[in-house]
Amino acid sequence: MKKGDVKLNAIYNFLKEFSALNGFPPSVREIGAKFGIKSTSTVHYYLEKLKQSGVIQQEENKKRAVVINGNNRTGANFVPLVGNVSAGKGILAQENIEEEIPLPQSMFTGKDLYLLRVEGQSMINAGIDDGDFVVVRQQNEVDLGEIAVVLWQEKATIKRIAQISPNLVLHPENDSMEDIVITPDESPSIIGKVVGCLKKF
Structure with missing residues (x-):
């Protein structure tokens, strides 16, 4: 040069x-x-x-x-940003991925991570605001009280898990919203656990 x-x-x-x-x-x-x-x-x-x-x-x-060159480790883990999520397709299916976003390896590691863009105000008390990105670990089970991504009525929703059985109860972190009760007949499925949040600036 x-x-x-x-x-x-x-x-x-x-x-x-x-x-x-x-x-x-x-x-x-x-x-x-x-x-x-x-x-x-x-x-x-x-x-x-x-x-x-x-x-x-x-x-x-x-x-x-x-x-x-000479510094090939950038310390970044490239995580897919998932767009539309629908039933019948894997969350990380190629057609669902908009782009890959680099996250620091010191904070987020593993191949089962993905990002979702937050829409709405239902989780504001948990510090998750409209337009933020949540970092999600792909898994089908979570513990009570954890924040999960649930596929329900052909859409992915982010809520705190208040009850798992017999009905799945989703708790929004917003004082103006009520819990959502989903029966097994509605076929809800947990598709990930929220492990981080990237703020919109």
């Missing part, structure tokens, strides 16, 4: 600093915002230059896919 190329050097240093601080690389848009580059194609141009110079690598089909 030529020392005279100031912007290229600056982008390279930003990639290293951001990755060291956050445990995962910046997105193309974050790089553009840092250097006042409005066009994503221009950012890709600089990344390609860095790739050609041999100082970075890029993995296919990942939005945050820059790896600094």
